[in-house]
Amino acid sequence: MNRLLDWIKNILVRFRKAGFGIFFIKNLFLLPDFFTDKDLNIFSKMKVAFTFLITLFYFMSSIDFMPEFLFGSLGFIDDLLILIWAIGLINEELLNYKILLQNSPKSKIIEDVNWEIKDDM
Numbered sequence: 345m346n347r348l349l350d351w352i353k354n355i356l357v358r359f360r361k362a363g364f365g366i367f368f369i370k371n372l373f374l375l376p377d378f379f380t381d382k383d384l385n386i387f388s389k390m391k392v393a394f395t396f397l398i399t400l401f402y403f404m405s406s407i408d409f410m411p412e413f414l415f416g417s418l419g420f421i422d423d424l425l426i427l428i429w430a431i432g433l434i435n436e437e438l439l440n441y442k443i444l445l446q447n448s449p450k451s452k453i454i455e456d457v458n459w460e461i462k463d464d465m
Contacts, residue, residue: 355429368431371438378441383448392437399430 379389403423412419 352425355425355432357432368435371435371442374438374441377445378438381441384441384444388437388441392434395430395433399426402426 375392378384378392403426408419409422410419
């Protein structure tokens with residue numbers, strides 16, 4: 345029972361850190377850069393992809409930890425916890441990527457700038 349409560353606590357802490365809502369939606373725009381960045385660890389990309397796929401599979405399948413037909417409206421709690429877990433995990437990886445981008449020396453390089461030197465003599 346303690347393990348279950350600790351797991352739920354970790355999910356809720358991730359959810360709080362994820363800034364569910366506008367901040368999470370804002371971070372979703374980083375996903376194309378996240379997946380195409382060659383310098384990023386492949387395990388981070390796999391973690392986000394598998395989290396998305398597992399969540400999608402859970403909601404599309406008939407498998408349910410707490411079936412709604414047995415528990416009524418309480419059966420939606422497990423669906424909510426899976427959604428919170430996925431949002432927290434994906435946003436955590438995206439925030440780490442955002443910090444990595446800000447601290448990267450590549451972020452200070454200006455590309456596609458036309459310049460020329462004029463001699464005043």
